[in-house]
Amino acid sequence: MVSAQQFGEAAAGRSDDDAVLRSQHVAGVEVPQQLVAPVVKRELNSFLAFVKRRDAGLETDEDTDQEPVKTTV
Structure with missing residues (x-):
């Protein structure tokens, strides 16, 4: 127990x-x-740029640089 003085x-x-x-x-x-x-800042800026391009109709929602994520074992 901590004393009052401590x-x-x-x-x-x-x-x-x-x-x-x-x-x-x-x-x-x-x-x-x-x-x-710095890594978080770079990734956030990259994501925001993607969202702007997608909203402008320049990109689709499909992720072209990665394989689909396997969700089952």
Whole structure:
């Protein structure tokens, strides 16, 4: 159980555990986000360009660059 003093230290940001959790967050969440963001942006732009072409009648809904997905085992 956390004592009131420990809770107060953690809330004030003076706890060693708090620093460890922050460093783990940066290493576990923020770094991968920064690495994946350009890929997500490129794929989203590609998809939006496809939707615009499809809405303009330049493309059909058929996916020509991939095989159909097999949904049964």
